[in-house]
Amino acid sequence: MAASTNIVWHESEVTKENRQQQKGHKSAILWFTGLSGSGKSTISVALETALYTQGFHTYRLDGDNVRHGLNNNLGFSPEDRTENIRRIGEVSKLMVDAGLFTLTAFISPYRDDRxxxxxxxxxxxxIEIYVQASLEICEQRDTKGLYKKARLGEIKGFTGIDAPYEEPTHAEIVIDSHQLSVEESVEAIITYLKDNDYI
Known part of the structure; x- marks a missing residue:
């Protein structure tokens, strides 16, 4: 499908800076990446609750949730994974422009895509947040039973089993979810946001 050439960007009179000023904080993408079962979604849910409770404006995008709607036509081939992240990136950019902290929890296995x-x-x-947990730990958790299915060959192209995961090389925040509790992980991220004048 060819991209349209007959389009022109239409500027708004209300700017991102206006929206940030109205909300009383900066806006940014908090990009959670890590293996399935590392704790991305759990920590992002807890972080969103903590930020909301403190009066900050947020929206959370989760991998499975997005595949129910926006990306329900995509599979898990390398090309589809890249397109999945591209779309999420564009949505997240719009939400940053709206003045929100956008929390995204996606395996997002490829460095280039991130x-x-x-x-x-x-x-x-x-803000790249690498939720670090070994494959062994993630398999022990296996809350969705996906690793078991992948090991049995029922799921093909599963990250960490027969598809690669490329660890971040310059993540702003690294959370060891085997060593830190969910509460400690949230505290570490909020401390980063305070120390760097986001909130």
Whole structure:
């Protein structure tokens, strides 16, 4: 499907800076990445609750949830994974422009895909949060039973089993979810946001 050439960007009179000022905090993408079962979704849910409770404006995008709607036509081939992250990046960029903290919990296994999202926004508007947990730990958790299915060959192209996961090389925050509790993980992220003048 060819891209349309007859389109022109239409500027708004209300700017991102106006929206941030109204909300009383900066906006940014908080990009959670890590293996399935690492704790991305659990920590992002808890973080959103903590930020909301403190009066900050947020929206959370989760991998499974997005595949029910926006990306329900995509599979798990490398090409579809890349397109999945591209779309999420574009949605996240819009939400940053709206003045929100956008929390995204996606395996997002490829460094290049995550870097493409980073390039969509200003330098300080992409905060990569690597939720680190070994494959062994993630398999022990296996809350969805996916690793078992992948080991049995019932799921093909599963990250960590027969598809790669490329660890971040310059994540702003690294959370060891085997060592830190959910509460400690949330506290570490909020401390980062305070120390770097986001809130």
């Amino acid at each position: 870097e493409q999202v980073r390039q969509l926004v200003e330098a300080d508007e992409f």
